[in-house]
Amino acid sequence: MTQPSAQQLYVSDMTDDEIELLKKLEEANRRIEYDTKSPVNTTQNPLANLRSPESYHEQLRQDSVSSDLSNVTTDSDANLENEWIIWNKIINNWSIYIKKKPQWIKDMIRASVPIHFRPLVWQCLAKVNTSIAKEKYIDYMKMTSSCEKIIRRDISRTYPEHDFFKEKHGIGQERLFNVIKAYSLFDREVGYCQGIGFIVGLLLMHMPEEEAFAVLVSIMQDFSMRDMYKPDMFCLCLCMYQLECMIQEFLPNLYRHFQTENFNTSMYASSWFLTLFTTQFPLNIVSHVMDLFLSEGIEIIFRIAIALLEIHQNELMVLSMEDMLKYFQKEVPVKHENDHESLFQRAFAVQYNGKKMKKLEKDYMIIHKEEQEEQIEIRRLRNENRLLKQRVENLEKESATLANRLIEGQVLNAQYAEETDQLKHENYTLKKQLEENNNQNINKTIIQNNNQNLLDDNIISNDKEELEVLRETVQNLTSKNRNLQSTPHVEIAALQEELTLVKMRDAEAQVSINELRQRIADLNYEWQLHSSKCKTIREKNNLNESNPTDDAYDLIAHELISLKMREAQLDCDNKILSQKLMDSDTQKQVSYNQIKRQDDEMQRVRLELEESRIRENELRTQLNEIKNQLRDGELKQKEDSMMLRIREVESTQAIGELRQKIAELEVQNQELISHGQIMDEKDLQEKLAELQDEVLRLRLLLTLYRKQPNSTNIDYEESEDGSLTTSLPLLSSINHRLSSSSTILFPTSFISSNHHLRQSTPSLFPTFSSTQPSIS
Amino acid sequence: MDYAYVFKYIIIGDINVGKSCLLLQFTDKRFQSAHDCTIGVEFGSRIVNVAEKGVKLQIWDTAGQEQFRSIIRSYYRGAAGALLVYDITKRTTFDHLTMWINDLRNYSTSNMVIVLIGNKCDLSDRREVQKEEGEAFARDHGLIFIETSAKTAVNVEDAFIKTAREICNKIDDGVFDLTNEMCGIKIHHKLPNENPNTRRNSNPNQTSGC
Numbered sequence: 001m002t003q004p005s006a007q008q009l010y011v012s013d014m015t016d017d018e019i020e021l022l023k024k025l026e027e028a029n030r031r032i033e034y035d036t037k038s039p040v041n042t043t044q045n046p047l048a049n050l051r052s053p054e055s056y057h058e059q060l061r062q063d064s065v066s067s068d069l070s071n072v073t074t075d076s077d078a079n080l081e082n083e084w085i086i087w088n089k090i091i092n093n094w095s096i097y098i099k100k101k102p103q104w105i106k107d108m109i110r111a112s113v114p115i116h117f118r119p120l121v122w123q124c125l126a127k128v129n130t131s132i133a134k135e136k137y138i139d140y141m142k143m144t145s146s147c148e149k150i151i152r153r154d155i156s157r158t159y160p161e162h163d164f165f166k167e168k169h170g171i172g173q174e175r176l177f178n179v180i181k182a183y184s185l186f187d188r189e190v191g192y193c194q195g196i197g198f199i200v201g202l203l204l205m206h207m208p209e210e211e212a213f214a215v216l217v218s219i220m221q222d223f224s225m226r227d228m229y230k231p232d233m234f235c236l237c238l239c240m241y242q243l244e245c246m247i248q249e250f251l252p253n254l255y256r257h258f259q260t261e262n263f264n265t266s267m268y269a270s271s272w273f274l275t276l277f278t279t280q281f282p283l284n285i286v287s288h289v290m291d292l293f294l295s296e297g298i299e300i301i302f303r304i305a306i307a308l309l310e311i312h313q314n315e316l317m318v319l320s321m322e323d324m325l326k327y328f329q330k331e332v333p334v335k336h337e338n339d340h341e342s343l344f345q346r347a348f349a350v351q352y353n354g355k356k357m358k359k360l361e362k363d364y365m366i367i368h369k370e371e372q373e374e375q376i377e378i379r380r381l382r383n384e385n386r387l388l389k390q391r392v393e394n395l396e397k398e399s400a401t402l403a404n405r406l407i408e409g410q411v412l413n414a415q416y417a418e419e420t421d422q423l424k425h426e427n428y429t430l431k432k433q434l435e436e437n438n439n440q441n442i443n444k445t446i447i448q449n450n451n452q453n454l455l456d457d458n459i460i461s462n463d464k465e466e467l468e469v470l471r472e473t474v475q476n477l478t479s480k481n482r483n484l485q486s487t488p489h490v491e492i493a494a495l496q497e498e499l500t501l502v503k504m505r506d507a508e509a510q511v512s513i514n515e516l517r518q519r520i521a522d523l524n525y526e527w528q529l530h531s532s533k534c535k536t537i538r539e540k541n542n543l544n545e546s547n548p549t550d551d552a553y554d555l556i557a558h559e560l561i562s563l564k565m566r567e568a569q570l571d572c573d574n575k576i577l578s579q580k581l582m583d584s585d586t587q588k589q590v591s592y593n594q595i596k597r598q599d600d601e602m603q604r605v606r607l608e609l610e611e612s613r614i615r616e617n618e619l620r621t622q623l624n625e626i627k628n629q630l631r632d633g634e635l636k637q638k639e640d641s642m643m644l645r646i647r648e649v650e651s652t653q654a655i656g657e658l659r660q661k662i663a664e665l666e667v668q669n670q671e672l673i674s675h676g677q678i679m680d681e682k683d684l685q686e687k688l689a690e691l692q693d694e695v696l697r698l699r700l701l702l703t704l705y706r707k708q709p710n711s712t713n714i715d716y717e718e719s720e721d722g723s724l725t726t727s728l729p730l731l732s733s734i735n736h737r738l739s740s741s742s743t744i745l746f747p748t749s750f751i752s753s754n755h756h757l758r759q760s761t762p763s764l765f766p767t768f769s770s771t772q773p774s775i776s
Numbered sequence: 777m778d779y780a781y782v783f784k785y786i787i788i789g790d791i792n793v794g795k796s797c798l799l800l801q802f803t804d805k806r807f808q809s810a811h812d813c814t815i816g817v818e819f820g821s822r823i824v825n826v827a828e829k830g831v832k833l834q835i836w837d838t839a840g841q842e843q844f845r846s847i848i849r850s851y852y853r854g855a856a857g858a859l860l861v862y863d864i865t866k867r868t869t870f871d872h873l874t875m876w877i878n879d880l881r882n883y884s885t886s887n888m889v890i891v892l893i894g895n896k897c898d899l900s901d902r903r904e905v906q907k908e909e910g911e912a913f914a915r916d917h918g919l920i921f922i923e924t925s926a927k928t929a930v931n932v933e934d935a936f937i938k939t940a941r942e943i944c945n946k947i948d949d950g951v952f953d954l955t956n957e958m959c960g961i962k963i964h965h966k967l968p969n970e971n972p973n974t975r976r977n978s979n980p981n982q983t984s985g986c
Contacts, residue, residue: 150841153792160810193843194791195815233846262854262957266847270816279815322834325819379882 080114087117094124109295110348118287119207125294126218133186133217137210140182147184147192151177158197165201175204179213186217193229195274202278202286215294223297228274234368239273239298240265241364242357246306250350254313261321268328272305273298281333285340292344299352307346308332495593502586509579516572523568530561777823779830783943784960785936786851788876789861790869791840794895797926798861799837802936807927814839816847826940832964833936835859845879852883856952856960857891857939862910864894864923865902870909877917885959887951889942891920893935898925 090097090105097105113121128134145151155173159165164172179200184192199219203212220226227235244265248255257263271279277289292300309316312332316324336343537554787795796814801807803820818837823830836855838848852858860876862869873892880890892914894905907923914921920938924931943961946952952959 150791154813156810157813160812194813194839194841197813198815229843231843233843237846264850266816266850267819270847274815279812322819322821382882 083114084116087114087121091117091120091124098124106295109291110344112288113291115287118291119211121291122203122206122215122294123211126215126222128211128214128218131214131218133214134210136186137182137213140185141178143185145181145184145192148181151180151184151192151197154192154194154197155180159201162201164205172204175209175212176200179204179209179216182213183216183220187220187226189231190220190226190229195271196229198275198278199225202276202283202290205283206287219294223293225298236270236273237266237368238361238364239302240269241367242360243269243302243305245360246302247309250306251309251313254309254316257317261324263321263324267321267325269305273301276301277304280328281340282337285336285343288340288344299354299357300347302357303347303350303352304343306350307343310346310350311343498586498589498593502590505582505586509582512575512579516575519568520572523565527561527565530557534558777830779823779832779964781829781944781947782832782834782962782964783857783940784855784962785833785835785857785859785939786848786855787835787837787859787861788848788880789840789859789893789895790863790866790872793840793861793863793866793869794926795840795859795861796837798859798893798895798924798932798935799835801926801929801932802835805929807929809927816844817851822936824937824940826937827944831940831944833940835936849879849883852880852888853885854958854960855884855888856943857889858884859891859893859935859939860919861893861895862905863896864905864910865896865899867904870894870905870913873913887946887959889920889939889946890917891922891935891939891942892917894921894923895926897923897930898928 086108090108109121123129155165155177156168158176162172164170165176167173176197180192180197183196183200184190196216200212200216203215206212207215220229224235228239244255247258247265258265276286276293278286281289289300289304312327312335315327315331319327534554534557787799789795796811796818797807797809799818799820800811803822814837816839819835820837821832821834823832825831836848836851838844838851858880860873860880862873864870877890880888892910894907894910910923911921913919920942922931922935922938924935926932943952947954947961952961954961954963
């Protein structure tokens with residue numbers, strides 16, 4: 001983008017004087033510019049106006065525009081002069097020309113704007129003279145913007161290779177910062193957006209800060225560039241879509257190639273629209289693009305874009321996406337550095353259809369809406385998906401844990417199975433061993449039996465014996481227990497048995513007695529026989545006396561019989577004795593039993609005695625208690641009687657008192673009665689007083705009558721009371737005396753005089769008056 | 777240099793955290809403090825050797841400013857790897873990471889490999905975000921973490937290659953549907969005929985290598 005050779009040429013062409021002059025002019029121009037501050041005003045000085053952009057431009061961008069300048073200087077002077085004259089006219093009468101010949105001006109701009117007129121043309125196109133932005137600029141300078149930090153960061157990254165903006169904190173960077181900051185304050189919605197800097201930079205290369213700001217505001221607002229930079233960049237996306245559709249229409253092959261390579265329009269074209277090709281082309285082309293943009297609007301960007309793609313179609317068709325990007329970055333700017341005419345001609349030739357663009361805009365609106373809805377839907381689905389995934393994960397975890405458990409269970413199972421197998425095996429072996437042992441045992445036992453059979457038997461029998469003994473003892477114990485339990489019955493039974501035994505013995509004794517008696521009878525009978533025989537024999541012997549032996553024999557027989565008799569008697573005695581013994585034995589038994597029973601009874605009786613004693617004691621205590629109660633009762637009774645007596649006495653006393661009271665009351669009553677009579681007397685006294693008053697009144701009347709002649713009453717009065725004078729004061733004193741004396745009189749003679757008084761009220765006065773003197 | 781795969785990367789992060797510098801350091805092995813700020817998206821590529829095979833990394837460097845979000849979102853979808861960059865000397869750039877992650881999750885393919893890069897680690901004397909914080913954030917969100925310096929080239933190569941390795945692992949695990957271009961991975965078809973076989977042969981080695 002730089003042409004050092006051309007610059008050198010240009011510089012070398014100028015002499016020292018010319019440079020001097022240039023500097024002076026530059027200073028003068030600047031002064032004028034700053035005084036007037038209006039492009040229209042400056043145009044009033046054509047010379048200054050003509051020179052000023054050049055000098056300004058030279059100051060700002062010696063390198064980049066030098067090519068233009070060199071072109072200008074090398075062009076034929078006549079053409080140049082003509083052009084300048086025409087442009088001077090246009091600028092001077094801008095408002096007229098733009099109204100009357102807009103197409104012509106458009107064509108003029110398309111043809112090219114002389115570099116010196118460019119700032120003025122831009123300002124005219126941007127209608128800076130009617131804009132209020134310039135006035136606000138100074139205010140904005142004093143304010144601080146929230147975007148300052150970001151702007152500051154990007155300043156060094158805007159035209160970083162350009163001399164004017166290269167120096168850190170140099171004049172170029174500061175101006176850039178100021179204008180961008182001012183715009184961020186002017187348009188709060190957009191604020192600062194990356195890309196603006198490049199446009200501002202381009203403007204600052206051509207004009208001072210304030211004008212640049214004014215033009216920028218116009219570009220943003222009048223040319224709707226601010227829509228590009230708005231937070232959602234909707235307008236940029238729309239432009240991408242429109243461009244894509246145009247490519248599809250005008251360059252279908254390239255479009256297909258782009259599609260296959262996934263070469264998205266935004267990859268290469270977004271900066272074209274955002275920065276108006278300032279990041280794509282060298283500055284000479286960029287300046288002309290700005291001319292055209294300010295003249296024709298965003299349309300020209302589409303035209304140039306299509307033209308650019310058209311020109312490079314063949315090259316792009318064979319490149320991959322990556323290479324195409326590189327191609328746009330490196331090859332394209334270089335190719336157009338010197339040949340921009342063909343590009344612009346192509347661009348003008350592009351069949352741009354405004355209506356179609358509008359239609360595309362509408363289409364895109366719909367697409368965008370759908371996309372947004374889709375996005376919302378996708379987001380929703382994603383969220384759902386995420387939740388489901390989480391659930392799946394949770395479930396998988398669960399299932400994993402379950403599987404683990406299952407495996408653990410199976411492992412345990414297997415272990416158990418193994419263990420059981422082992423146990424079975426052990427069992428089997430043990431059984432085998434047992435069998436073997438048994439066999440051995442059997443063998444052994446057989447042998448041992450043979451050998452130790454007796455011992456075993458002995459042991460067993462011993463055991464058995466012991467067992468039996470134990471059983472017996474148990475049985476004995478149980479029987480004993482039973483016996484113990486059934487002792488009363490047994491005693492009775494024993495007594496019965498005894499009884500039967502006694503009866504049996506009695507019977508036997510009877511029988512033996514009978515037998516003995518029988519024997520005695522037999523013996524008696526034999527004895528009688530024998531004695532009879534003996535008698536007969538003796539008679540014979542007596543008769544024969546000669547036979548001594550016979551006598552001896554007789555004697556012996558006699559003795560024998562007597563012996564037998566004695567024997568029989570002895571037997572009988574013996575039997576009787578034994579019988580007696582038996583009897584005594586039984587008696588002894590019976591008595592023994594009786595004693596026992598008596599003992600039992602005695603014990604029972606003793607127990608009863610003790611019980612009765614206890615009872616007696618209890619009863620005694622009860623008795624005592626009762627006695628105590630009785631005593632208490634008696635005491636109470638005594639107390640009660642005492643109390644009663646006391647009460648009696650009290651009551652008699654009370655009666656006496658009451659009687660006294662009655663007497664008193666009677667006395668009181670009598671008093672009261674008398675008092676009542678007195679009270680009546682009082683009434684009478686009152687009446688008396690009244691009567692006395694009347695008397696007084698009458699006397700007064702009398703005195704009044706006395707004053708008159710022929711009054712007998714007054715005479716009477718005088719005669720009655722001779723001591724009294726006729727004067728009134730005397731009367732009153734007498735009257736007083738009367739009243740006082742009457743009060744003393746009453747208690748003694750009120751009863752007798754009462755009736756009399758009452759009856760003789762009219763004549764009261766004379767009676768009183770008659771009695772009065774006697775009392776006094 | 778031949779290559780088997782093409783991986784699409786995207787570099788994102790706040791404005792001025794050094795995204796373009798990282799790319800430049802990776803592709804050209806140079807550092808340029810003054811360069812044009814990124815308008816929209818910029819592009820860079822390089823072929824690297826990952827697990828004994830060539831992988832071409834196509835890297836889209838994006839504008840960090842909020843306004844460009846709607847434009848760069850369309851680049852999320854076709855990317856297999858994302859380098860999410862913050863500046864260790866600026867806390868705000870770290871604070872915005874959640875927003876970036878949400879944006880990525882909303883607009884990218886779910887299998888995207890994300891590496892969190894704390895850039896400018898050469899300026900540790902001005903550090904505002906501790907390494908541990910970055911590590912913790914990466915752990916919480918399932919990201920690879922690395923601190924780099926685009927200026928001194930520390931870990932820059934690693935950051936890109938680690939991501940590639942992770943993607944390779946995922947390919948071997950069959951996570952990606954390679955027939956879908958939207959996954960950000962392309963098999964390079966211009967290889968000579970013999971190569972697919974060798975590739976197939978080398979597959980078992982890759983699994984161990986990756």
